[in-house]
Amino acid sequence: xxxxxxxxxxxxxxxxxxxxxxxxxxxxxxxxxxxxxxxxxxxxxxxxxxxxxxxxxxxxxxxxxxxxxxxxxxxxxxxxxxxxxxxxxxxxxxxxxxxxxxxxxxxxxxxxxxxxxxxxxxxxxxxxxxxxxxxxxxxxxxxxxxxxxxxxxxxxxxxxxxxxxxxxxxxxxxxxxxxxxxxxxxxxxxxxxxxxxxxxxxxxxxxxxxxxxxxxxxxxxxxxxxxxxxxxxxxxxxxxxxxxxxxxxxxxxxxxxxxxxxxxxxxxxxxxxxxxxxxxxxxxxxxxxxxxxxxxxxxxxxxxxxxxxxxxxxxxxxxxxxxxxxxxxxxxxxxxxxxxxxxxxxxxxxxxxxxxxxxxxxxxxxxxxxxxxxxxxxxxxxxxxxxxxxxxxxxxxxxxxxxxxxxxxxxxxxxxxxxxxxxxxxxxxxxxxxxxxxxxxxxxxxxxxxxxxxxxxxxxxxxxxxxxxxxxxxxxxxxxxxxxxxxxxxxxxxxxxxx
Amino acid sequence: xxxxxxxxxxxxxxxxxxxxxxxxxxxxxxxxxxxxxxxxxxxxxxxxxxxxxxxxxxxxxxxxxxxxxxxxxxxxxxxxxxxxxxxxxxxxxxxxxxxxxxxxxxxxxx
Numbered sequence: 001x002x003x004x005x006x007x008x009x010x011x012x013x014x015x016x017x018x019x020x021x022x023x024x025x026x027x028x029x030x031x032x033x034x035x036x037x038x039x040x041x042x043x044x045x046x047x048x049x050x051x052x053x054x055x056x057x058x059x060x061x062x063x064x065x066x067x068x069x070x071x072x073x074x075x076x077x078x079x080x081x082x083x084x085x086x087x088x089x090x091x092x093x094x095x096x097x098x099x100x101x102x103x104x105x106x107x108x109x110x111x112x113x114x115x116x117x118x119x120x121x122x123x124x125x126x127x128x129x130x131x132x133x134x135x136x137x138x139x140x141x142x143x144x145x146x147x148x149x150x151x152x153x154x155x156x157x158x159x160x161x162x163x164x165x166x167x168x169x170x171x172x173x174x175x176x177x178x179x180x181x182x183x184x185x186x187x188x189x190x191x192x193x194x195x196x197x198x199x200x201x202x203x204x205x206x207x208x209x210x211x212x213x214x215x216x217x218x219x220x221x222x223x224x225x226x227x228x229x230x231x232x233x234x235x236x237x238x239x240x241x242x243x244x245x246x247x248x249x250x251x252x253x254x255x256x257x258x259x260x261x262x263x264x265x266x267x268x269x270x271x272x273x274x275x276x277x278x279x280x281x282x283x284x285x286x287x288x289x290x291x292x293x294x295x296x297x298x299x300x301x302x303x304x305x306x307x308x309x310x311x312x313x314x315x316x317x318x319x320x321x322x323x324x325x326x327x328x329x330x331x332x333x334x335x336x337x338x339x340x341x342x343x344x345x346x347x348x349x350x351x352x353x354x355x356x357x358x359x360x361x362x363x364x365x366x367x368x369x370x371x372x373x374x375x376x377x378x379x380x381x382x383x384x385x386x387x388x389x390x391x392x393x394x395x396x397x398x399x400x401x402x403x404x405x406x407x408x409x410x411x412x413x414x415x416x417x418x419x420x421x422x423x424x425x426x427x428x429x430x431x432x433x434x435x436x437x438x439x440x441x442x443x444x445x446x447x448x449x450x451x452x453x454x455x456x457x458x459x460x461x462x463x464x465x466x467x468x469x470x471x472x473x474x475x476x477x478x479x480x481x482x483x484x485x486x487x488x489x490x491x492x493x494x495x496x497x498x499x
Numbered sequence: 500x501x502x503x504x505x506x507x508x509x510x511x512x513x514x515x516x517x518x519x520x521x522x523x524x525x526x527x528x529x530x531x532x533x534x535x536x537x538x539x540x541x542x543x544x545x546x547x548x549x550x551x552x553x554x555x556x557x558x559x560x561x562x563x564x565x566x567x568x569x570x571x572x573x574x575x576x577x578x579x580x581x582x583x584x585x586x587x588x589x590x591x592x593x594x595x596x597x598x599x600x601x602x603x604x605x606x607x608x609x
Binding site for chain 1: 513514603
């Protein structure tokens with residue numbers, strides 16, 4: 001952080017143009033390696049073990065045996081090239097190893113060498129290669145240039161899920177003692193303290209009290225931010241960034257106002273004070289489960305009836321897709337509500353039922369577009385209909401403000417571009433990658449901005465919000481042009497002061 | 500990595516944060532600022548001092564909002580904004596100021 005790293009920020013042009021291929025353009029990019037203390041705290045060897053090659057090959061076999069999808073993904077690629085220009089990191093860097101097919105092949109060629117007949121006997125004919133230190137180094141670099149956003153998978157005729165390949169590669173590296181500092185230090189903090197930030201209970205209580213004072217002062221309404229309240233109906237599980245960072249905290253204020261106005265009793269838990277689950281990013285089931293179980297423990301301890309997730313992209317993927325198998329059964333909760341529920345679903349239902357009312361004119365100073373977060377868009381759903389994860393947030397935004405405009409069609413909904421910082425890459429040591437990877441989204445933003453004079457981009461993911469705060473200024477925008485969807489809701493909500 | 504402060508060599512991590520937080524003394528901030536080619540004014544010190552007080556009590560850096568509110572109270576309402584804090588600490592008040600103040604780096608989706 002001492003000095004801003006020197007690199008060229010891409011110019012914003014037409015987002016459909018494929019960049020010229022520049023071999024090794026990002027071969028210098030790699031995140032800090034986890035220290036032994038970070039590694040050991042979450043069950044991995046402290047440093048690269050002596051027989052790493054043998055163990056890594058064995059682990060690869062274990063993973064393809066355990067996850068049949070992974071084996072299908074490694075077996076079925078025909079190198080058609082449909083994915084090549086779909087990755088924001090390739091579009092932003094031109095490095096051919098950031099073409100999803102090529103990045104996958106770093107693992108696939110090793111799989112072929114040791115686990116296919118052709119690769120064992122005729123490696124050169126089938127592009128199979130030994131697992132050497134050079135290959136391992138490439139894994140470390142390029143599997144940390146994939147944000148597991150799954151855009152490439154949308155365009156793959158075989159539906160190969162690059163994210164699964166990246167997760168497997170990271171899992172193998174962790175198992176031989178080569179971990180990423182950012183993710184692994186954070187997972188250790190969740191196990192120890194309960195959230196990614198390492199925010200202890202007393203600090204959380206102080207922050208929430210401060211918010212009560214602020215809202216009372218600003219709106220004259222005694223909105224509560226309850227912590228560890230036994231017997232509350234709703235347990236809100238939200239990313240700890242919502243307690244700490246901007247614009248996240250304005251989203252948290254929005255959720256609290258919605259709960260208040262709808263008369264719902266709710267609480268935050270100091271034990272499960274984190275929605276994010278970085279166990280997903282490193283592809284490690286045990287850590288993902290351990291993080292998810294904190295939510296179950298908190299729900300039981302507090303005796304709540306519902307679990308609601310705040311605005312966090314991959315938390316919702318883990319919540320929507322895996323929570324029941326990771327930490328269920330949740331038969332002790334109210335079966336009238338989905339387990340878990342997204343705050344966007346809650347707010348949407350309340351609007352539909354007329355239990356809260358919004359005055360969109362309150363946001364007339366804003367002209368808004370919406371960034372679909374990748375894990376919400378491509379790995380989950382909201383509401384009861386297909387595509388609800390696209391419809392519900394937009395309906396909420398439109399109910400909260402009068403000026404809403406879409407970015408180009410091939411950059412939204414399931415074709416959305418990653419913010420550039422997802423999948424465990426939101427760290428200062430990868431800032432060049434993050435800036436360059438944001439380029440396709442910035443091009444789309446610029447297009448809608450130039451047409452409709454957009455003032456703000458709203459999002460429902462803590463990573464997206466932090467990433468955009470950081471990278472918007474590189475592209476001529478202001479850092480505060482990214483906002484939380486529930487900030488718009490909170491500002492438009494008609495509050496009843498008699499509650 | 501390490502920095503030289505008052506003739507002593509203090510260990511830092513890859514990003515320049517103190518390894519041993521108890522080694523902090525005011526000159527640490529001055530030396531770190533010099534590395535970033537930044538001169539610390541009284542207002543910079545208000546931020547550093549508040550961060551240290553808060554950390555002493557809560558073992559964590561304050562939320563950006565808590566920090567801006569506190570600075571607004573001390574230096575005037577117009578300065579109680581994250582914009583002003585970014586003017587003071589261009590690499591981000593939460594990170595750069597924490598580093599100077601000898602606090603650990605805030606981690607997570609921030």
